[in-house]
Amino acid sequence: MSGHPTMPIDIDEPDEAVRVRLVVNGRKTVCEVAPRDTLVDCLRNQLELTGTHAGCEMGACGACLVQLDGHAVHACLMFAVQAEGARIDTIEGLSESGAIADLQAEFHRRNALQCGFCTPGMLMTAHELLSNVARPSREAIRDALSGNFCRCTGYEAIVDAIAAVAEARAARAAEGTPQ
Amino acid sequence: MKARAFSYFRARTVEEALDAHARGGDEARFIAGGQSLVPALALRLQAPRILIDINHIDELRGVRRDGEWLRIGALTRHCEMLSEPLIAEFAPLLRAAAPFVAHPAIRNRGTLGGSVALADPSSEFPAVVLALDAEIEIAGAAGRRRVRAGDFFLDLFETALAPGELLVAVHIPLFRSNQRIAFDELARRRGDYALVGCGIVGSFENDLIQDIRIAFFSVGNVPTRARHAEAALVGARMDADRIVAAQAGLDNDLAPADSDDVPPAMRLHLARVLLGRLLGRIGEAA
Numbered sequence: 001m002s003g004h005p006t007m008p009i010d011i012d013e014p015d016e017a018v019r020v021r022l023v024v025n026g027r028k029t030v031c032e033v034a035p036r037d038t039l040v041d042c043l044r045n046q047l048e049l050t051g052t053h054a055g056c057e058m059g060a061c062g063a064c065l066v067q068l069d070g071h072a073v074h075a076c077l078m079f080a081v082q083a084e085g086a087r088i089d090t091i092e093g094l095s096e097s098g099a100i101a102d103l104q105a106e107f108h109r110r111n112a113l114q115c116g117f118c119t120p121g122m123l124m125t126a127h128e129l130l131s132n133v134a135r136p137s138r139e140a141i142r143d144a145l146s147g148n149f150c151r152c153t154g155y156e157a158i159v160d161a162i163a164a165v166a167e168a169r170a171a172r173a174a175e176g177t178p179q
Numbered sequence: 180m181k182a183r184a185f186s187y188f189r190a191r192t193v194e195e196a197l198d199a200h201a202r203g204g205d206e207a208r209f210i211a212g213g214q215s216l217v218p219a220l221a222l223r224l225q226a227p228r229i230l231i232d233i234n235h236i237d238e239l240r241g242v243r244r245d246g247e248w249l250r251i252g253a254l255t256r257h258c259e260m261l262s263e264p265l266i267a268e269f270a271p272l273l274r275a276a277a278p279f280v281a282h283p284a285i286r287n288r289g290t291l292g293g294s295v296a297l298a299d300p301s302s303e304f305p306a307v308v309l310a311l312d313a314e315i316e317i318a319g320a321a322g323r324r325r326v327r328a329g330d331f332f333l334d335l336f337e338t339a340l341a342p343g344e345l346l347v348a349v350h351i352p353l354f355r356s357n358q359r360i361a362f363d364e365l366a367r368r369r370g371d372y373a374l375v376g377c378g379i380v381g382s383f384e385n386d387l388i389q390d391i392r393i394a395f396f397s398v399g400n401v402p403t404r405a406r407h408a409e410a411a412l413v414g415a416r417m418d419a420d421r422i423v424a425a426q427a428g429l430d431n432d433l434a435p436a437d438s439d440d441v442p443p444a445m446r447l448h449l450a451r452v453l454l455g456r457l458l459g460r461i462g463e464a465a
Contacts, residue, residue, distance in 0.1 A: 014184035014185055014186050014228065015184050018187065034184065035184070035185055035186060035187035035230065036181060036182045036183070036184050036185055036220075038217070057180060057218075057221055058217075058218035058221055058222070059214060059217070059218055059281075059284075059285060062282070062284065065284055068287075068288075071258075071287045072283065072284045072287060073284055073287050073288045074214075074284055074285070074288070076217070076221075077213055077214055077217045077218070077285075077288065078213055078217065078288070079187065079213075079217075079230075081187050082210075082213075082232055082234065084189075124284075125283070125284070128283060128284075129283070142369075143369050143370075144282075144283055146282050146368060146369045146370035147281070147282025147283065147284055147285065147370060
């Protein structure tokens with residue numbers, strides 16, 4: 001059906017295991033996946049990083065958010081094979097590095113954890129938001145959280161926690177950098 | 180839910196992608212950002228046997244000025260609409276629309292080319308490229324061609340792309356100093372699909388509207404120009420009477436389909452309200 005000359009291209013078979021090299025939470029990792037395995041499948045089933053939750057598996061609930069090369073993405077909306085060579089940071093990685101320790105403490109203090117299922121995604125969104133905007137308004141926080149579902153409806157406490165961390169970080173930054 | 184098993188191919192050039200698609204035929208699909216395609220695969224609304232990943236094709240990346248046009252590579256992510264200085268300067272309507280597209284994590288991955296190629300009638304960017312009179316660059320076995328946005332969106336999820344053709348770039352006429360833009364949408368919740376949305380580009384001379392392009396989305400099978408509303412405005416000042424006349428023109432421009440939750444009369448009413456707000460904003464920008 002095409003006038004193209006046949007080129008030697010390498011198309012994997014549908015159920016053939018494909019080797020994927022990733023840097024997950026700072027460690028080099030090799031996984032064997034099927035092309036249709038999503039990144040969340042790979043993280044949970046192969047690497048046993050079960051903090052990344054599989055919820056709606058269609059990009060609506062935000063429970064599967066991870067950082068791909070430093071930016072929040074849905075691990076359910078890409079195939080693991082697509083992440084070849086990428087740097088993935090999961091909730092476990094951010095937790096171990098202490099990058100979100102203040103967010104975690106404030107979620108705990110304000111009872112924003114609820115059942116906990118959505119919490120990893122909420123923290124990913126909060127981390128990304130506060131990395132981009134130092135002191136977001138409550139409206140901006142709500143806007144950013146529009147991609148995360150909390151079925152316990154803990155939103156008010158979650159917004160409180162993120163706003164409080166933003167203020168605390170801004171105050172610390174002001175102390176550290178005399179005007 | 181899981182996608183049906185498929186073969187995966189990572190294309191490095193447009194030619195490789197086209198060739199792989201030609202081999203797969205009806206069973207092949209390109210994947211760019213995947214933010215609409217992956218859910219469709221998970222729900223088995225689509226079940227291709229070969230998925231051709233175009234994310235690593237350099238030619239599809241980047242934003243650059245090309246004479247009187249801004250060339251935006253198909254792989255340009257939605258988040259780049261907010262951060263790219265060339266878009267802020269030369270295609271501000273795209274920047275204005277970007278915050279309304281889904282959620283931040285979706286915007287980190289979704290692409291302009293994917294949104295335009297999918298042609299979801301509820302999506303922001305197809306209507307924006309229509310308002311901008313953009314040209315869509317397409318690569319296929321027979322070579323390259325450019326199609327005006329007005330000729331690109333044919334019907335529900337149906338475009339001028341033939342099977343196996345790849346959307347390479349979107350070309351936008353450079354924003355001019357005598358132009359004004361406005362964009363907004365009405366949705367139940369930020370990030371949800373709009374009940375109705377609209378993007379406008381107007382050119383002014385001595386405060387008179389020289390020409391104006393008004394494109395609505397979420398009101399029909401394709402993004403829709405409001406030509407009667409536009410005609411009511413051309414040659415006039417943007418005053419209250421003209422805005423009312425333009426709103427009345429929408430009765431002839433839009434024919435929203437009936438749906439369970441939003442009756443056509445309500446959607447048309449919301450379109451009038453939205454148009455009034457946007458034209459008011461453009462008028463105040465004088």
